[in-house]
Amino acid sequence: MEDRISFLYVERAVLNRDGNAVTIQDSRGIAHVPATELAVVLLGPGTKVTYAAMALLGDAGVSAVWVGEKGVRYYAHGRPAAKTSRFAEAHAKIWSNQRSRLRCARRMYAMRFPGEDVSELTMAQLRGREGARMKRIYAAEAQRTGVEWSRRSYDPMDFDAGDPINRALTESSAALYGIAHAVIVGLGFLPSLGIVHTGTDRSFVYDVADLYKAEISIPAAFDAVAAASAGDYFNVRRLVRDKVVTTRLIQKMVRDLQELMDIPTSETYSDAELMLWNELEVIAAGINWADESGVP
Structure with missing residues (x-):
């Protein structure tokens, strides 16, 4: 996240995918932007986005935010990069x-x-x-x-x-x-x-x-x-x-x-493991915790 470009605002253009780059096409031509270098794409009025482009943005952990003209209004956003709670x-x-x-x-x-x-x-x-x-x-x-x-x-x-x-x-x-x-x-x-x-x-x-x-x-x-x-x-x-x-x-x-938030800078946000909450501790998920009789 620290190394990514802050934001890219797009309006009246079509977003598609070419390899690992997002393509932005308008009346002036096509621009290629590496997806992994973006933090957020602000999608303004007149923007069309293909399935391939959204799939790439999602895989790269890029936030896609639908906004009003000049980015003044916020409407919705896609899934963020964080995978841990x-x-x-x-x-x-x-x-x-x-x-x-x-x-x-x-x-x-x-x-x-x-x-x-x-x-x-x-x-x-x-x-x-x-x-x-x-x-x-x-x-x-x-x-x-x-x-x-x-x-x-x-x-x-x-x-x-x-x-x-x-x-x-x-x-x-x-x-x-x-x-x-x-x-x-x-x-x-x-x-x-x-x-x-x-x-x-x-x-x-x-x-x-x-x-x-x-x-x-x-x-x-x-x-x-x-x-x-x-x-x-x-x-x-x-x-x-x-x-x-x-x-x-x-x-x-x-x-x-x-x-x-008192979080050590060494903490990472990309790795995650699904667990079950168990009062004062967490236990592994994906396990059938019932005994042989079927009683928890």
């Missing part, structure tokens, strides 16, 4: 205990506030400090790029209603959510069990993406708007991708997730 069990254990969940939340905020001691802060105090931090970040990015800024304002049901910078921020955040979602399910964590966020099937995705917005998606949005002439299209996703590559975000995200 170890990471999901560790995640659920932390989430289900109030003290361990608070401890994990403090770790997340500590990643955003380098050099600050947040070990004794309550969730309300952490939220307040994060809100003030975000205001400072937006103001600093506006001053750096010269982009006019008032406040974060957007309508989830009407993407085009926002001003250019708010549309760019929504689009860059969507790309970052896709990357975070791919890494989370690729390792076997549970997207719905948020530590800070709660209530949706992607609560943990928002948790993880928030760790990197100040470094990745927010600067990319302001840079994109600053570089575009009035009324011109701004390519936010390209700038997000460039920042993901230069910061080695996927590698960092994998390590950060293992640290947050």
Whole structure:
């Protein structure tokens, strides 16, 4: 997972297979992409996918995510690369205990506030400090790029209603959510069990993406708007991708997730053995555990 390309967004094209490569065909021709180098394929409007392409993506452990235009809406995803439940069990254990969940939340905020001691802060105090931090970040990015800024304002049901910078921020955040979602399910964590966020099937995705917005998606949005002439299209996703590559975000995200969930970096997610739960232990599956009389 650490060595894979973050994401590939495709729209109005046909995906097929040629050997171990995914082929993407549109009016400009055919491009070949090695499947094992991808973390997630974002399938946008007008995309057609063959059975052969999906079989290859599944075998290579590539997450296939069906999204709306510009990747702003999430609709569905295919089977992830993880084949073990170890990471999901560790995640659920932390989430289900109030003290361990608070401890994990403090770790997340500590990643955003380098050099600050947040070990004794309550969730309300952490939220307040994060809100003030975000205001400072937006103001600093506006001053750096010269982009006019008032406040974060957007309508989830009407993407085009926002001003250019708010549309760019929504689009860059969507790309970052896709990357975070791919890494989370690729390792076997549970997207719905948020530590800070709660209530949706992607609560943990928002948790993880928030760790990197100040470094990745927010600067990319302001840079994109600053570089575009009035009324011109701004390519936010390209700038997000460039920042993901230069910061080695996927590698960092994998390590950060293992640290947050107290999982040794030597742990692997690819090997798995089906077992049976037996109260305080696990026992082998595929065995008839009844005695000769048929009584358990």
